[in-house]
Amino acid sequence: MIIVGVVALVAWLWLAATRFWRTDQRLPPRRTPATWPSVAVVVPARDEAGILPETLPALLAQRYPGPLRLILVDDGSGDGTADVARALGGGRLTVTAPGDRPPGWTGKLWALAHGVEQAGEPDFLLFTDADIAHGPDSVTALVEAAGERDLVSQMARLRTRTGWERLVVPAFVYFFAMLYPFRRVNGPGRTAAAAGGCCLVRRAALERAGGVAAIRDAVIDDVALGRLLKRAGSRIWLGLACDVRSVRPYPSLRSLWDMVARSAYTQLRHSPALLAGTVLGLALVFLAPPVLTLAGAGPARLPALAAWLLMTLTYVPMLRYYRQPWPAALLLPVTATLYLLMTVDSAVRHRRGHGAAWKGRSYG
Structure with missing residues (x-):
């Protein structure tokens, strides 16, 4: 003993x-760009009709000074997700569907790849999940923090309302940080990761690394994305969010x-x-x-x-x-x-x- x-x-x-265990990795120092880059927000959504009214309006209300386009990819939903998105979007949102998923692709990455294709050639892509609620200046803050980085990812603050959520959720992030220490992810070493709920990616860097297709079979897609970009020579950053939160409930x-x-x-x-x-x-x-x-x-x-x-x-x-x-x-x-x-x-x-x-x- x-x-x-x-x-x-x-x-x-x-x-x-x-x-x-430190929680001081927040968005890097922000710098206003001389010219605001274009951003395309890609939201993969599968059976999210009930949660979109809590999250999509915040994306539609972003106060971003530059060109901003919003794309929701309906990933084979059976609950009317696309109809809810169109009703909320009011013409400001592109709602699309990727078609049948080819062999070897996970559903989310097939949806993201389709969203990237629909986005055209923006300077940045923001991959964000359907259950993520953004503050009104979230896109602006991410772009200002990007600087020379090719990936800026924030781990959304997860919900902690029920007793089980309060017991389990903080430990989930704690264990994640133990596996992928944020400081090491943000440094020059080999450690790499991202948080899939909020990833701002430079489109050109993603293309140089092979695009979404390079990680098409990844189940833990956010970590795979961080590794893909860092191995291709990109600077990446991962930290805790202040103004980005998940509204998905885990009541039991x-x-x-x-x-x-x-x-x-x-x-x-x-x-x-x-x-x-x-x-x-x-x-x-x-x-x-x-x-x-x-x-x-x-x-x-x-x-x-x-x-x-x-x-x-x-x-x-x-x-x-x-x-x-x-x-x-x-x-x-x-x-x-x-x-x-x-x-x-x-x-x-x-x-x-x-x-x-x-x-x-x-x-x-």
Whole structure:
């Protein structure tokens, strides 16, 4: 038990030193361009008729000084998404459909590729999900922050209204930042990622990298987009949003469970070895410290308590970002246990042939 406690403490000392837990990566310093570039906003939407009235009006009301075009791609919806979009757009929105999805493409990326084709030749493309609500100056802020960068991506502030959302959602972003530390993404190294809900991409850079077709089979499309551009030599940036938020509700544990489980095993490249390592790592880093602190004996408690304290302190900034009380950080081991079980369930689903499932589609 002493060895386990010491290993957990060393792991947390190293994790804390990486500063992945910092929440200070917000939009870079903004600079007004001499000439405002043209921007085409591409919104892929599948069965989003109920959510578009909460998000689409904000895009239509953007106060952007330059040329701005809005395109919604109806990705095979069966709930009248296109009709709702046209009614809300009032002629200011292009509503289109990509047709049948070719083999080897995921639905969202096929919709994005069609939207890019419809956009023509704008200077920038803004890929944003149908559940994302933008502030009135969101496009302006993204363009001003872009500078010489080819990708500026903001992780939208997710909804935290229900008890389950408050327990699970901040940890989701915390774990994402642990996998893809924002500072490293924004630096010159190989670490790359993006947040699919809000990605401003320089069109020319995307074309040089091979376009959307280069990642057509990606299930975790935002990370794939960040990698594609960075490997092609582009400067990219990823951070937390202040004026961009998701309105999609996750009212139950089941809905949150499905959100994580549908792609967790894909993140592990469908590798049983990586799955075993992840389960062991989560157990050692997140579960062992509180278990040894509360149930251990003698000298094992001291390093375990120190590890739990470090874990708690690194989680507090994310809770503050989500306006949650800091004592909730003590529950991070509980949330980590849920994520461990979600990851295992993701592998079980894949084993049963369900793959990554979203709105009636499943990818092996």
